[in-house]
Amino acid sequence: MTIVHQPLETPAPGLPGIRIPVERLTLAKRRWRGVAEDGQEFGFDLEKPLTDGAAIFQSETAVYVLAQKYEPVLEVRTAECGVRNGGDAARLGWMIGNLHFQIEVVEDVVRVVDDPAVRQLFERERIAYTACKRVFHPLSGGHHH
Numbered sequence: 001m002t003i004v005h006q007p008l009e010t011p012a013p014g015l016p017g018i019r020i021p022v023e024r025l026t027l028a029k030r031r032w033r034g035v036a037e038d039g040q041e042f043g044f045d046l047e048k049p050l051t052d053g054a055a056i057f058q059s060e061t062a063v064y065v066l067a068q069k070y071e072p073v074l075e076v077r078t079a080e081c082g083v084r085n086g087g088d089a090a091r092l093g094w095m096i097g098n099l100h101f102q103i104e105v106v107e108d109v110v111r112v113v114d115d116p117a118v119r120q121l122f123e124r125e126r127i128a129y130t131a132c133k134r135v136f137h138p139l140s141g142g143h144h145h
Helices: 086-098 116-124
Strands: 002-004 017-022 031-035 041-045 055-058 063-068 071-077 103-106 109-113 130-134
Touching (some): 002 055, 017 031, 041 055, 086 103
Parallel strands (some): 017 063
Antiparallel strands (some): 031 041, 055 063, 071 109, 071 130, 103 109
């Protein structure tokens, strides 16, 4: 098993990448284990957590890269749910944040982890949403319990 203490500064260009699939919540940790798609095992003993897409090891033939797994999320397309201005957008963010859930904003989509409390909120407020699976990168600085 290879022990990783920090990401690679500058991986060699041109080498193929081998993914190390990892859950989002595991990425937030400093000590964990992972297995690359080719079976190579890695132990992580980090000073600070790594991020999705970080190159962490390089062999003569490949670069090993963290690949955050998809997870169930709810997506709200702001144009389709009646968000017409900054006030509407702020209200939507406040409602989700009031439940202590983080959001991701990508163009005209607000994404939040699929949870019964969020579904109930959207249904009560008649906010159209789509349940799907995506890589979820929530905005940093949110409140955690």
